[in-house]
Amino acid sequence: MGEVIVITSGKGGVGKTTTTANIGIGLSQMEKKVIVIDTDLGLRNLDVVMGLENRIIYNLVDVIEGSCRLKQALIKDKRFPELYLLPSAQTKDKTAVSPEQMRKLIADLKDEFDYILLDCPAGIEQGFENAVAGADRAIVVTTPEVSAIRDADRIIGLLESHGIKRNDLIINRLRVDMVKRGDMMSVEDVTEILAINLLGVIPDDEQVVIATNQGEPIVGAGCMSGQAYLNVCRRILGDDIPITDFSKPEGFFAKVSSLFKKN
Amino acid sequence: MSVPSVHVAKERLRTLLMADRMQCTPETAEKFSSDIYHTVSKYLEVKPEDFNIKITRSDIHIKITGENY
Numbered sequence: 001m002g003e004v005i006v007i008t009s010g011k012g013g014v015g016k017t018t019t020t021a022n023i024g025i026g027l028s029q030m031e032k033k034v035i036v037i038d039t040d041l042g043l044r045n046l047d048v049v050m051g052l053e054n055r056i057i058y059n060l061v062d063v064i065e066g067s068c069r070l071k072q073a074l075i076k077d078k079r080f081p082e083l084y085l086l087p088s089a090q091t092k093d094k095t096a097v098s099p100e101q102m103r104k105l106i107a108d109l110k111d112e113f114d115y116i117l118l119d120c121p122a123g124i125e126q127g128f129e130n131a132v133a134g135a136d137r138a139i140v141v142t143t144p145e146v147s148a149i150r151d152a153d154r155i156i157g158l159l160e161s162h163g164i165k166r167n168d169l170i171i172n173r174l175r176v177d178m179v180k181r182g183d184m185m186s187v188e189d190v191t192e193i194l195a196i197n198l199l200g201v202i203p204d205d206e207q208v209v210i211a212t213n214q215g216e217p218i219v220g221a222g223c224m225s226g227q228a229y230l231n232v233c234r235r236i237l238g239d240d241i242p243i244t245d246f247s248k249p250e251g252f253f254a255k256v257s258s259l260f261k262k263n
Numbered sequence: 264m265s266v267p268s269v270h271v272a273k274e275r276l277r278t279l280l281m282a283d284r285m286q287c288t289p290e291t292a293e294k295f296s297s298d299i300y301h302t303v304s305k306y307l308e309v310k311p312e313d314f315n316i317k318i319t320r321s322d323i324h325i326k327i328t329g330e331n332y
Contacts, residue, residue: 146272150279157284157320182267189269193276195319 002033002113004106005236006135008159010151012122014143015172018208018218019229020119021049023139026219026233028083032114035074037086039131040121041096044088051215052077052085061089061096063105070108084113094126099133106134115236124158132159137166139199143173144185152194168199170232175204176246187243200232203246281318292318299325 007020017038024036037060038046047053058073063086077083089096109116120131132138138159142152152169159167171190178184191198202208205225211218219229224246231241281292296316303309303325313329 146276146279149276150283153280153320154283160320179269182269185269185272189273193273193280 002110002116004110004116004118004134004136005139006118006120006131006137006164007139007141008120008128008131008155009122009141009148010124010155011142011148014141014148015202016122016141017046017049017119018212019139019141019170019172019202020046020117022217022219022229023233023236024083024115024117025050025077025080025217026229027115027236028077028080029220030233030237031081032237033082033112034115034117035084035086035109035113036117036119038088038119039097039102040088040119040127041130042088042090042093043121044090046119047075047085047087048215049212050077050085050217052087053215056087059087059089060105061092064097064101070105094121094130097130099129102130102133124154128155128158132162132164135164137168138164139168139170140194140196141170141172142190142194144171144179144190149185149190149193156194156196168197169194170200170202171198172202173204174201174246198243199235200228201243201246202228202232284318284320303327 007016007023009016020036024034028034036046038044039060041061044059047056052075055075058068060073062068063070063073073086075085075087077085106116118131118135121127140152140155142148156167169191171187174187175184179186187198187201203224205223207221207223208218208225211221218226219233220226228244231244234241278289278292282289285292285295299316300311300314303314307327309327310329313327315326315328317324317326
């Protein structure tokens, strides 16, 4: 039975889609069979981040409405062993799908995939309801900003009230130089406020922008953010990997090289 | 040197989250805190600076520090 993880945040623009894409790619490289689903109806972009936008024929709404079979809508990402994308519809809106229909779709996928990742739209309306409907657990993405943390807190409350109790946090776009001079909240500040398990910290890294421009993955690349996403994937698989302390850059590189030695 | 902006951010978040979690205005949340303090101080000798109230998503924690505790 596959595990269903919704990637959510409340606030837009904090990195949900990039996170979904890179966790999906990372898990598939670790020999898991993965499907990533874009649940943002009307504003699809998971396909673009993954570089698969030219391969879309059918979408999530076509499957739900029965205009095509599920298998026809799944796009296989040929660069990776077992990674599939179910794209969203660009011309429909959030009312085209109900939470009940999402639950049924996910139940059908659970037998076939090890991980089902749902990229949730921003906001707390029906798009959110659809995305969380079939989820077993959630990854809440935030950045170290007042507005993003406030929304993350609200989302965690909503997830709990939807019966989703296993909620993990990813802090995205951390800038160590700003934390050091007291102009950005630290990892400890954020985790103390939100009080959920920390799954990973992704440093702010221009390589993410470059990779997204090209529709290429960042996970597993030699840069800091690529390594951080790889560690997130390993933690999802249950490996006990300490959170990298980015305030000690020497320590970081020592850790990276020790990881490579192990393999 | 000016105050690091992170202090301002944390203080604003503290007020915001307290209000969000109680589903009320920040003013009401602050009044709630001060009312709880006044109630507690009727029974226990505690200075305002030793009294700390924290509202999480599911609990309300009251912590009293200082030499008597």
